[in-house]
Amino acid sequence: MFEDVDGPEQKTLLRILIIVGIGLPILIEVVTFGSLLGHHLVGDPGGEVVPETPTAEPAGAGVGDPILESSAVSARIESASVVTADEGWRFTLAVNATNSGTEPAAVRLDSVTARNGETVDGTASTGQLSVGQTETVTRSWLLPPGERPDTVSITVLEYPDDGETQSTQYDVTLGDIPVSNR
Known part of the structure; x- marks a missing residue:
């Protein structure tokens, strides 16, 4: 070479x-x-100062957060989880409700809407709560595989003395619910 x-x-x-x-x-x-x-x-x-990257605040309610603040019932999310499975992702929500109004009331968990827009029906209720009574209601929904919950529909039922039940529906936006594969 x-x-x-x-x-x-x-x-x-x-x-x-x-x-x-x-x-x-x-x-x-x-x-x-x-x-x-x-x-x-x-x-x-002493080089250039790099600004801190702001972290986004969760947009919705999470565990421990109060919900239904404008109703006759005060409530907060007691627990929430998403567990992965082959048939879908199981979302479980427990809401602790206290009748803070002046008449008997109830809280009913209705449907859940996933982030892809699909709504999954299913209900669970506290039953009628007397004034000052506290009860926890828990419901589980099977979401499509890979989907997380976006909103939950909650109905507050009031039972006034005149006998005509009044219902008010709330759509509660959920924050990041932890996902596990237990």
């Missing part, structure tokens, strides 16, 4: 090319390693 190199000028050029070919990558590695080591040991010596 080097047999056709004649004369001192060609040998010198060949030596320079070999030195540059081997030395340049080594020089780049040494500078990179030195920079990393310097930042690790000394820290960033």
